[in-house]
Amino acid sequence: MKGRDARRQALVEQMADHVLSVGLPGASLRPLAAACGTSDRMLLYYFADKNELLSATLGAVAARLTQLLDAALPGIAPYAALLPRICRLMAAAPMKPYLQLWLELAALASRQQEPYLTIAGQLGDGFLAWTAARLEVSHEADRLSTASLLLATVEGTVVLRAIGRESMVAAALGQRPDEEPNPARLRRPRKSR
Amino acid sequence: MKGRDARRQALVEQMADHVLSVGLPGASLRPLAAACGTSDRMLLYYFADKNELLSATLGAVAARLTQLLDAALPGIAPYAALLPRICRLMAAAPMKPYLQLWLELAALASRQQEPYLTIAGQLGDGFLAWTAARLEVSHEADRLSTASLLLATVEGTVVLRAIGRESMVAAALGQRPDEEPNPARLRRPRKSR
DNA sequence: GATGATATGTAGCAGTCGCTACATAAGCGC
DNA sequence: GCGCTTATGTAGCGACTGCTACATATCATC
Numbered sequence: 001m002k003g004r005d006a007r008r009q010a011l012v013e014q015m016a017d018h019v020l021s022v023g024l025p026g027a028s029l030r031p032l033a034a035a036c037g038t039s040d041r042m043l044l045y046y047f048a049d050k051n052e053l054l055s056a057t058l059g060a061v062a063a064r065l066t067q068l069l070d071a072a073l074p075g076i077a078p079y080a081a082l083l084p085r086i087c088r089l090m091a092a093a094p095m096k097p098y099l100q101l102w103l104e105l106a107a108l109a110s111r112q113q114e115p116y117l118t119i120a121g122q123l124g125d126g127f128l129a130w131t132a133a134r135l136e137v138s139h140e141a142d143r144l145s146t147a148s149l150l151l152a153t154v155e156g157t158v159v160l161r162a163i164g165r166e167s168m169v170a171a172a173l174g175q176r177p178d179e180e181p182n183p184a185r186l187r188r189p190r191k192s193r
Numbered sequence: 194m195k196g197r198d199a200r201r202q203a204l205v206e207q208m209a210d211h212v213l214s215v216g217l218p219g220a221s222l223r224p225l226a227a228a229c230g231t232s233d234r235m236l237l238y239y240f241a242d243k244n245e246l247l248s249a250t251l252g253a254v255a256a257r258l259t260q261l262l263d264a265a266l267p268g269i270a271p272y273a274a275l276l277p278r279i280c281r282l283m284a285a286a287p288m289k290p291y292l293q294l295w296l297e298l299a300a301l302a303s304r305q306q307e308p309y310l311t312i313a314g315q316l317g318d319g320f321l322a323w324t325a326a327r328l329e330v331s332h333e334a335d336r337l338s339t340a341s342l343l344l345a346t347v348e349g350t351v352v353l354r355a356i357g358r359e360s361m362v363a364a365a366l367g368q369r370p371d372e373e374p375n376p377a378r379l380r381r382p383r384k385s386r
Numbered sequence: 387g388a389t390g391a392t393a394t395g396t397a398g399c400a401g402t403c404g405c406t407a408c409a410t411a412a413g414c415g416c
Numbered sequence: 417g418c419g420c421t422t423a424t425g426t427a428g429c430g431a432c433t434g435c436t437a438c439a440t441a442t443c444a445t446c
Contacts, residue, residue, distance in 0.1 A: 004392085023304060029434065040434080042394065050434065103300040110293045110355035111216060120356040128361060148353075148365035155352040156345030162303035163313040168321060172341035197422085222404065233404080235424065243404065 008046050008056070011036050015053070016060040020097040024104045027054065055115045058105075062123055065098050069130055078136045083150055084173045086131070087157050091169075099158050127151055201239050201249070204229050208246070209253040213290040217297045220247065248308045251298070255316055258291050262323055271329045276343055277366045279324070280350050284362075292351050320344055 018035035019027050029040035029050060036043070047053035072089055090099060102123065108116035131154075132147035157169045211228035212220050222233035222243060229236070240246035265282055283292065295316065301309035324347075325340035350362045 025304075028432080030432085039395075041396085041436090044435065045393075100300070100303045103296065103303050106352050106355045107293070107296040107300045109357065110296050111218075117357055121358060124353065124356045124358050124361070128358075145364040145367055148361040149346070149367075151361065152349030152353055152365045153342070153346045154349065156347065156349035159299050159348040159352065160317065160341075160345055162299045163317045164302065164310055165314060165317050165321075168317070168341040168344065171338040172345045174338055174342075221402075223402080232425075234406090234426085237405065238423075 011043065011046060012056045012060045015057040016064065019057055020061060020101065023100055051115060055119065058119050061101065066126060068094065073134060076134050076136050079146055079150060082135055083153060086154050087169065087173060090154060090158055091161060103162055204236065204239060205249045205253045208250040209257065212250055213254060213294065216293055244308060248312065251312050254294065259319060261287065266327060269327050269329050272339055272343060275328055276346060279347050280362065280366060283347060283351055284354065296355055
């Protein structure tokens with residue numbers, strides 16, 4: 001019983017490696033099994049079906065991502081400074097496999113396919129909470145909405161980078177290449193009440 | 194010769210319908226052929242291979258999208274007013290199939306797969322030009338960078354909606370449901386030089 | 387040492403994928 | 417009518433998909 005759970009966990013971690021390197025298109029049973037040094041037969045011995053197996057694997061990926069993000073940006077900053085920082089963080093090499101996977105999840109979620117819709121939604125919630133926690137706001141009531149706007153813009157830059165338009169990201173952040181971002185340019189005024 | 198090109202074009206339009214309704218995952222030869230009332234054999238008679246066939250089809254989809262966008266939002270507005278308008282436009286029902294396809298393209302492009310990378314890039318360029326043309330700026334030099342930022346944010350809301358987080362989109366735009374967007378809330382100051 | 391649970395290998399099913407070989411039809415100029 | 421180009425049907429290939437039936441190994445317990 002316990003050995004079984006341990007084995008499952010080990011398989012999940014190895015499958016997470018594989019999914020991160022080849023994405024969902026390459027996540028079919030036989031290649032996944034090969035990456036674990038086992039057989040498709042055994043994967044379906046430890047998991048009910050491919051859905052359960054993938055859910056567990058994507059859960060592990062999400063956990064790694066959470067860890068990665070928490071370690072990467074401890075600082076707290078206002079909107080204008082946080083946006084370019086997070087965008088640069090998302091452009092960093094270690095994030096690439098996660099963001100590729102993220103876009104694949106978003107595409108599947110957009111067609112209401114389970115378990116991808118649920119998993120992508122949870123990841124999105126995590127992103128928002130992570131962003132909100134790092135956002136410095138002058139009016140606490142604005143935290144969530146400001147974080148949402150920030151998250152949306154960051155997600156957009158991820159898409160633009162995915163389609164090979166880094167130049168648009170740079171323009172959006174108001175940077176020339178080799179130039180530090182100019183936070184003043186990105187200041188976002190609070191709604192007057 | 195001419196009949197052949199006409200036939201190709203007719204097939205492309207029917208395939209565009211099909212791809213818009215089921216997306217790239219459903220875009221395999223036999224279903225595509227069935228949607229055209231023909232056979233996979235004939236598709237590969239009129240097109241060299243699946244890549245050429247899909248490129249032509251996605252080109253037709255892009256043309257339709259351009260037409261749809263140009264017809265949808267003739268007005269010109271400053272950043273703060275344009276953002277919520279475009280976001281609402283993207284949330285409209287007729288856009289849904291295009292945006293689902295767009296996310297699938299972005300995911301494939303993110304893995305550098307051709308022809309998707311090229312097509313998605315061109316679509317992105319079109320989006321930017323379309324946005325920039327509708328943007329009212331006080332300083333012409335800022336047009337492209339402001340449009341880029343706007344586009345990024347819009348793309349982000351598309352992703353958030355795809356993963357079932359309309360609430361985040363609403364929060365980002367500073368709207369309560371059933372409330373008109375408040376443009377003042379979204380004003381973005383120009384960089385001081 | 388027999389028995390039953392846990393684990394693993396082998397083989398295969400029925401389906402889909404992109405693509406192709408081969409044959410046959412249909413039209414059209416000579 | 418003949419032959420040539422254009423169009424279409426039939427059938428299948430080899431690879432891959434998720435999944436399963438069946439047999440066998442390993443090992444702890446009684």
